[in-house]
Every structure is written in structure tokens, then in C-alpha cells.
Amino acid sequence: MASDCAVPAENHREMLSFYREQLEHMFPEQYVIFDHIGDAHLHVNSLAKKADSERAQLIDFAREAVARGGTVSAEPGLGWPGTFWSANGNGKF
DSSP: OBOOOBOOGGGHHHHHHHHHHHHHHHSTTOEEEEEETTTTEEEEEEOSOOHHHHHHHHHHHHHHHHHTTOBSOOSSSOHHHHHHHHHTTTTOO
């Protein structure tokens, strides 16, 4: 699993805390969080191979990012997130 969500800079700390709480609960010590310096664009990679749990977690991350004024795909172009959201309800969650 890999996410590409981003939130406005003022919501960065809260989103990071949300990621950590969720990931530690679902995939203890089996994830990595990194970001681009200065732009509140966090990436999350799960090292666990639990497809159903990962898919549900991606949807939760996307909902949280949007609720905090962010986006589900912060990289130039949509890449795999666009494919994921198109295949899972045309971006609706």
C-alpha cells in the first residue's frame, strides 16, 4: 500500500498523527511515513501484505485528507491513485 494524500500545511501535524495512530493499530512496525520538505505532502507505505486491510485504510486516509481540506493525489498527474479512485467509485467515498 502506498498513499499520496496531501493536506494544507496548517493541518500537517494532525494528519501525521492520524496516520501514525491508524498505521500502528493496523500494521504495527510495518510501515514508513515520509514527505516532501515544506509542503505537507506525506507518503505512507505499508510493508504488510494485507490487501483488504490496506484498501480500507487507503479509503480512510483519503477521507481524512479531504476532510482536512486536502487531496487524494498530490503528485503531478494522477498515476496509480487516479486508477484506484476510478476503480473504486469514481473518486467518491
